[in-house]
Amino acid sequence: EVQLLESGGDLVQPGGSLRLSCAASGITFSNYAMSWVRQAPGRGLEWVSGISGSGGSTYYADSVKGRFTISRDNSKNTLYLQMSSLRDEDMALYYCAINRDGSSWYLCDYWGQGTLVTVSS
Amino acid sequence: QSALTQPASVSGSPGQSITISCTGTSSDVGTYNYVSWYQHHPGKAPKLMIYDVTNRPSGVSNRFSGSKSGNTASLTISGLQSEDEADYYCGSYTSSSPHVVFGGGTKLTVL
Numbered sequence: 001e002v003q004l005l006e007s008g009g010d011l012v013q014p015g016g017s018l019r020l021s022c023a024a025s026g027i028t029f030s031n032y033a034m035s036w037v038r039q040a041p042g043r044g045l046e047w048v049s050g051i052s053g054s055g056g057s058t059y060y061a062d063s064v065k066g067r068f069t070i071s072r073d074n075s076k077n078t079l080y081l082q083m084s085s086l087r088d089e090d091m092a093l094y095y096c097a098i099n100r101d102g103s104s105w106y107l108c109d110y111w112g113q114g115t116l117v118t119v120s121s
Numbered sequence: 122q123s124a125l126t127q128p129a130s131v132s133g134s135p136g137q138s139i140t141i142s143c144t145g146t147s148s149d150v151g152t153y154n155y156v157s158w159y160q161h162h163p164g165k166a167p168k169l170m171i172y173d174v175t176n177r178p179s180g181v182s183n184r185f186s187g188s189k190s191g192n193t194a195s196l197t198i199s200g201l202q203s204e205d206e207a208d209y210y211c212g213s214y215t216s217s218s219p220h221v222v223f224g225g226g227t228k229l230t231v232l
Contacts, residue, residue, distance in 0.1 A: 004166070033210075036232075043225070043226075044124055044127075044182065044210060044223055044224055044225035044226045045159075045210050045212070046124075046221065047221045047222075047223065047227070050219070059218075059219045060219070061219060077192070084208035095166070095167065097167075097221070100172075103220070103222035105215045105219060105220060106155055106156075106157055106170050106212040106213050106215075106220070106221045106222070106223075107155070107157050107158070107169075107212070108157070108169060108212075109169055109178070110166070110169070111159075111166040111167040111168070112166055113164070113165060113166045114166075121192075
């Protein structure tokens, strides 16, 4: 059974930093591209960032480019999202997801339950 | 790019059929047969229900079906059941980088 477990969400002040983690099990982790997708309160889904299976290619939404860094440790089956210079509009529930491949960010085969990031002073 | 447009809510009675629309543009839904649908029960992980417009992943009930006409994709749920009550989101490949856009979501209420 494929499982994704996000962690690291917290209350952070504007301008602060946070690192999210996503532990995967039930898959050969390095075979899959992965994404972070977020949902702000009362809003729809927004794709945030994606990374290839090897970790060699990374992609970002314009809204987070230069502030967020996606990475992965295939030896630990874990995906990360380093977030810095956080803004009010970054407050959301952050999901990690497994993608069919690195050119199909719209297609998320499996999702985690999410971790909540609250940005407030 | 702008999010795909979905109705905020739809409702139906048990046993009925409902359709949720997902309207995009010629840069996404209208050109590419790369539309996905997700079911999300709050507090749980979203679940892939339909991919590439019409395909159902293994294990998804055949009561769920997808279609597309022009710039609008649709998810149809037949034989509505109480457990279908959830939020539904569409996603599509789009011509502009990073080549992904999602919808605003539709809340399905089973009366």
